[in-house]
Amino acid sequence: MALIYAMQAREILDGRGWPTIELVLWLDNGFSTITSVPTAVAKESHSATELRDFEKRANGLGVQKAINNINQIIAPQLIGKDVLKQRDIDQLLIDLDGTVTKKKLGANAILAVSQAVLKAGALSVGLPLYQYIQKKYRLVSEISMPNCIITALDGGVYGGKNLDFREFFIIPASHMSTDKSIEMAITLKQKVEDLLISKGAIHSVGITGGFSPSLYKNTDAFELLIEAIKQSSYNFAQDLFFGINSASHDLYEAAKYRLRDSNEGMSSNELLTLYKKMRESYKLIYIEDPFIEDETNKWQELVREIGKTTTIAACNNVSSKASLIKNGIKDQNFNAVVIKPKHLGTISETMESIKLIKDSKLDLIISQSGGETNETLIVDLAVAVGANYVKLGPINRGERIAKYNRLLEIYRETQASA
Secondary structure (H helix, E strand, C coil): EEEEEEEEEEEECCCCCEEEEEEEEEEEECCCEEEEEEEEECCCCCCCCCCCCCCHHHHHHHCCHHHHHCCCHHHHCCCCCECCCCHHHHHHHHHHCCCCCCCCHHHHHHHHHHHHHHHHHHHHEEEEEEEEHHHHCCCCCCCCCCCEEEEEEEEEEHEEEEECCCEEEEEEECCCHHEEEEEEHHHHHHHHHHHHCCCCCCEEECCCCCEEECCCCCCCHHHHHHHHHHHCCCCEEEEEEEEECCCCCHECCCCCCCCCCCCCCHHHHHHHHHHHHHHHHHCEEEEECCCCCCCHHHHHHHHHHHHCCCCCCCCCCCCCCCHHHHHHHHCCCCCCCEEHHHHHHHHHHHHHHHHHHHHHEEEEECCCCEECCCHHHHHHHHHCCCCEEEECCCCHHHHHHHHHHHHHHHHHHHHHCC
């Protein structure tokens, strides 16, 4: 048994230079672990509350209140607790906060502690984190590697609204191994950059590190990527496919979806038609948040019409919450769900949602966030629960590369033990 001896939270910066929380947890056996939490870039409808100071320091973005909540309120309650009792500790955190959205202590404060406890549990029994999670929760009998959804271009709020859809993805074919998938993404990143430079186009990057060129239409992004693929040794629609994060809530204004593909804006019917055309023309196999949450009939229609060949993933309208996921499953609004621990605040709540998704035979996507740190916990989580996909962002920037490197490390460990 390993007990919590002490913990200390402090302020660090995420990948875009915004303050966030880092936490060190010490065990009574002398071991320690460290974790940090991501931050939100855009407002997410049902997500738990990220507590910020809203004072003059750091333009109001500081997280000292959340840090003080850890050091002064949470830590004294957890000293002497057994780190293997994750559910009990997470429930104590929820009870200490006492609000539905975790606005008292802050979901960022609570998640930092919950993550640290999970990592300390693995440390205490001498297992890699992914093996510890797999053995503890037993959602899969064997370890398997998730496929990658890799950001190629940033748009929307991630890219300065140079394009309308928030993210444009490349998705390796299922026959490609983890190392070959990442190798392909590296190659295509260079090809896209070379192509943009040769055209005299903008080749700067957005918030998460994806290229953010200004293009006339959203579909031009696919044409750009296809041109880059043709300059490589890879074959489009054989070695890789495309996906998008529409982030449709950002596009919706005055009963229309505002896209540069239409001067007058698009109705939900017109947007649905556009998705179907992109599916046919550009082998679009993944669409995230295609409509606003109120248009459930359009979600259902999209699933009915292209759901057999396309992953229709819910993120913003469920925010990883089991109750909202359950409703969406009942209404057949989607066939996949994006999970981010920061939506919920505790590992136990995250695992409850993951179990629901897997029991319902939906595709599971474990995802990074807009304001990431070098923490790699979501990689271990994706592997441990048998996620279909993992979203780690572009092959760019340290906070994303740390995760790809961890994925490669786990892949090599599993290959060596096979």
